[in-house]
Amino acid sequence: MIGGDQKNLLLAIVISVAILLGYQFFFEKPRPAQQQSQQQSQQQAGQKEAQQQAPQPSQASPGQPGAAPSTPAVPVGEAPQIGFDAPGAAGAAADPQAARAGALKQSPRVAIKSPALAGSLALKGARIDDLLLTRYRETLAPSSPMVELLHPAGTAQPYYAEFGWAGDKSVKLPDGNSVWTADRDELSPGNPVTLTWDNGAGLVFEQRIALDNDYMFTVTQRVRNSGGADVSLSPYGLVSRTGTPKTLGYYILHEGLLGVINNTLQEIHYSNLVEDGPTTMKTTGGWLGITDKYWLTAVIPDQKSEVSTRFISAPAGTDHKYQADFLMDARAVPKGGVAEVTSRLFAGAKQVPLLDAYEANLGIPRFDLAVDFGWFYFLTKPIFYALIWFEKYLGNVGLAILALTVVIKLLFFPLANKSYKAMSKMKALQPKMQGLKERFGEDRQRMNQELMALYKKEGVNPAAGCLPMVVQIPVFFALYKVLFVTIEMRHAPFYGWIHDLSAKDPLGLLTLFGLIDWNVPSMLHVVNIGIWPIIMGITMFLQQKLNPQPTDPIQAKIFLFMPLMFTFILAPFPAGLVIYWAWNNVLSMTQQWLIMKRMGVKVT
Numbered sequence: 001m002i003g004g005d006q007k008n009l010l011l012a013i014v015i016s017v018a019i020l021l022g023y024q025f026f027f028e029k030p031r032p033a034q035q036q037s038q039q040q041s042q043q044q045a046g047q048k049e050a051q052q053q054a055p056q057p058s059q060a061s062p063g064q065p066g067a068a069p070s071t072p073a074v075p076v077g078e079a080p081q082i083g084f085d086a087p088g089a090a091g092a093a094a095d096p097q098a099a100r101a102g103a104l105k106q107s108p109r110v111a112i113k114s115p116a117l118a119g120s121l122a123l124k125g126a127r128i129d130d131l132l133l134t135r136y137r138e139t140l141a142p143s144s145p146m147v148e149l150l151h152p153a154g155t156a157q158p159y160y161a162e163f164g165w166a167g168d169k170s171v172k173l174p175d176g177n178s179v180w181t182a183d184r185d186e187l188s189p190g191n192p193v194t195l196t197w198d199n200g201a202g203l204v205f206e207q208r209i210a211l212d213n214d215y216m217f218t219v220t221q222r223v224r225n226s227g228g229a230d231v232s233l234s235p236y237g238l239v240s241r242t243g244t245p246k247t248l249g250y251y252i253l254h255e256g257l258l259g260v261i262n263n264t265l266q267e268i269h270y271s272n273l274v275e276d277g278p279t280t281m282k283t284t285g286g287w288l289g290i291t292d293k294y295w296l297t298a299v300i301p302d303q304k305s306e307v308s309t310r311f312i313s314a315p316a317g318t319d320h321k322y323q324a325d326f327l328m329d330a331r332a333v334p335k336g337g338v339a340e341v342t343s344r345l346f347a348g349a350k351q352v353p354l355l356d357a358y359e360a361n362l363g364i365p366r367f368d369l370a371v372d373f374g375w376f377y378f379l380t381k382p383i384f385y386a387l388i389w390f391e392k393y394l395g396n397v398g399l400a401i402l403a404l405t406v407v408i409k410l411l412f413f414p415l416a417n418k419s420y421k422a423m424s425k426m427k428a429l430q431p432k433m434q435g436l437k438e439r440f441g442e443d444r445q446r447m448n449q450e451l452m453a454l455y456k457k458e459g460v461n462p463a464a465g466c467l468p469m470v471v472q473i474p475v476f477f478a479l480y481k482v483l484f485v486t487i488e489m490r491h492a493p494f495y496g497w498i499h500d501l502s503a504k505d506p507l508g509l510l511t512l513f514g515l516i517d518w519n520v521p522s523m524l525h526v527v528n529i530g531i532w533p534i535i536m537g538i539t540m541f542l543q544q545k546l547n548p549q550p551t552d553p554i555q556a557k558i559f560l561f562m563p564l565m566f567t568f569i570l571a572p573f574p575a576g577l578v579i580y581w582a583w584n585n586v587l588s589m590t591q592q593w594l595i596m597k598r599m600g601v602k603v604t
Contacts, residue, residue, distance in 0.1 A: 103154030111186045125176040129160030157243035167233040172199040202227020215348025237299035238325035259288025278312040288324040300344040379478040398494030483574040501576035505530025529571035537567030539585035
């Protein structure tokens, strides 16, 4: 029977380990190959079903994914042309750069240049479909290519944004094949471009596109009616992506379609959209789009207008196409009159301060939810801003983590102080506890009764010692979220061999910590632990030696095994998190040692 002095502490540690293991293997662990295969099977089944149910291109009704690439003549109040008229290039995957270069030549273009973006917009279809994020590269290597966000039609996986008008079939409207004219050949901050297209029947369409220094496009659409009759048109905006992207597959990270509709976050996975079909909702304002781990492409309607939003997918060969779009209420364009509406497009990195600034300055509701802060949002975001503040003054995210750990320790100092005093008293009582064990070792019930009487007499609470570990679990999870999902932590270096705090320690035991150039098989990654996890395990072992030791030999073995178990559990976690845990252990040991010295307890 487990003694009452250790029962609560052992229970707390077991729960903590269970939480960590569960969090790692049920939430963090990538979906297994079997699930990926099942997802592909579901997609193929959905594709066959959609192909059987979808009308032929010549018969497709407007606004349906099967519609032919013609004028988006959609009755007012229905969805706009889906925009799925941008087929991928056959064989593009074999030579993606050549395919991209060839695709860019298929349309006259306006160059896009800003401190954050490079690329172009296609005059054919008036699509923003070619964007590179100049501040970010694919890997840590300086020669690594810049991150490609949007891709034109003709590449393997077209990905673009588009704004336009939907209306009655009798009105000739611009579509994906319409070639617009531009008043300048370059779009840059402070130098907007105006696109124009004349339908030849009295309607002239304009798009004035402006760009700030970061990732926000402002698109002002106008329709001038010089014809002989009034018309009614509905503005729309869409983000379209061909091909299911390779996702990380972590359950705590959303990658797919998302938006804030009616002030509520909506998250839809690619596979769910294929399986469950379109999702439509009405809202006033809001935003919607497609997100990757660090990147977002989202259309943002006028925040005072009521819009119909939609998430939809359609078959594309052996894969699928996905789209998030909005449709505003119809606008009357009287003969001789003008209709105008302003929308926005965000296409870039999900920098939290930038998203917050757009939310505050442009009135975009809950725009920071594009970053998957999760259930611990109330804790995760303050921790993020604390790290950013410390990094500003210390010049290094790793040092910011160390400084934040000190602050957290100070915040919990009264609680930890009480706990360590209780543990010190427990340690001082160990000779008496050992005596009780020798007297009542065979009578577990009597021994527990005597232990509880001893605790009561000495004023010791055996449960108090587990509080330091319990209170740091939410902080641990929140810090993990910050390191895992925020772009600010991506490729953030520390010192020595840690060049990316958001990734695991790159030096492993099986490579003799970098001395042997060997690609460790994936099945051995679990034992290929790095230097910082080992440091963390050592600090945990040393801290354990300061704690009162269990009188039960089985419990003692379990406690002795805990540092080794945690070393392997935390080895695949981001290096920044392991550094936090090790530094936290050092601070805890220091605090506990000082308390023990002050109380006259022997330190062993």
